[in-house]
Amino acid sequence: MSLFYDRLDEIIGATDSQSEIRAMVRQCWFFDFDGYPLRVWIGQGKLHTSDSNTWLGSMNGNGQSLLQPPRISDGRDGTAPTYDFKILLVDTPGARAQEMYDAIKAEQWRVNERPLTGYHALFQVGEGLRPNTPLEFFKELTMQSVLFDESLDMEGTSIVRRYSVTVIAKDGNAGRSNVPGGTYSPSVQRARARQLGLDYDDKGCDFVASLSDRTYQIP
Amino acid sequence: MITAPKVYDWPSQIVLSSQLFHAGGQIRDGGFTSSGARVGYPEPGGRSFLEMEFPSQRHGPTDTLISWLMSRISNGNLFRVPIGRSVQVLSDSDLGLSGGATGGLLWAAEGLVPARPWDGGNLWAYEPGAVAAAAALEGVTELSIDVGSLPSTLNAGHVFGIDDTAYLVDDIDWDGSIATIKIDPPLRADLSEDDFITFRPKMIGFAVNPESFRANYGSASTIRPGPVTMMEALL
DSSP: OOOHHHHHHHHHHTTTSGGGGOOOOOOEEEEEEEEEEEEEESSSSSSSOOOOEEEEBOOOSSSSEEEEOOOOOGGGGGGOOOOEEEEEEEOOTTOOHHHHHHHHHHTGGGGTTTEEEEEEEEEEEOTTTTTOOOOOOEEEEEEEEEEEEEEEEEEEETTEEEEEEEEEEOOOTTTTOOOOOOOHHHHHHHHHHHHHHHHTTTTTTTTTHHHHOOOOOOO | OOOOOOOOOOOOTTTOEEEEEEEEEEEEEEOTTOOOEEEEOOOOSSEEEEEEHHHHHHETTTTHHHHHHHHHTTOOEEEEEEEOSSTTSOOOOOTTTTTOTTOOOOOEEEEOSSSSSTTTTTOOOOOOEEEESSSSSSTTTTEEOOTTSSSSSSOOEEEEEETTTEEEEEEEETTTTTTEEESSSOOOOBTTTOEEEEEEEEEEEEESSSSHHHOOSSSEEEEEOEEEEEEEOOO
């Protein structure tokens, strides 16, 4: 067991009254965009972890989380659910929401096939935003694509423009049902050869059957 | 390029009648118990709040400032608000600095030019404080300060400041002139040894209820801006 679970057991273990339990656990998400790693935790303020990383707090002043992580399901049944991570962009120092939105839109390749890792952070009483328990890994997903959405909403008497980016991620079960290498036939092989820019005269699998069960001597 | 957001200074002409600072006040609902008690998870970190109330004021030069504030205070604009009108801040008499006027240097002080209040009636500004006795990292909740020759009157419940952030003294332990303090909210920036810690704190925040501020505005002979709550901005 890791230190995380040892501490959690220690906090919950012998205590039988719920009012004595003082464990605070929060999610941390690491979006490993190519060249722009983004670390976000579901909370307020900057979180400093023992691996000397800084995580940005996603909760704004209204108690609303700008990152809405989906419910993560257990992958042991073999399914590969699609997870949507919706990030509401806000004006940050150096980048207005719209600029960031455009930049992400222009460079979507930074998302493809990059890992998205989920951790749990354990806070003990008096630790503030610098917990000394190492983060506990709990899920790794692969980011596949991004969706973009902008809206103009009327809220009371003010008009609010919102930019949101949704990262679509899958876990390691994705693609398991695909046949490895696909179908193996002369026409399919020729199609692949064409995709690779090879000659149209590629023989594909024409010889495969006649090459079987033979002994070759390499000179 | 990193550009800091624009932070407005609270106009000193807009006088406050009271201020109340509180911190670390957030919980999330945790669950049920068989006895029906409410269980809350304390939110790690949390933010601080500053509640402010204003006295009635006659129509005069501050009218336009109040009008400006009524617009600026909405839309989440940031304000740097000094915390002074509150017993949560160490007063001059607490610090043994008798004879001083509020917000100004003692008139017994030597060598002031001019040796009188400024034309606007303001006194020389001064700022009592302490220095950090040890370095502390951003995010921690404990730090130690050295008050030097000042009396050790800082107590739990007092509010002090580092740069533009105000902190509540959650618990304090004195050893001579050195105090080990537990603070709330957690330290917002790295602190080096000998950094200045002020007993005249300021806070950067935005109004959570700007409509309350402008609610009482009228064309009568006196106006009284409504109470407003500032929430700490995490920069």
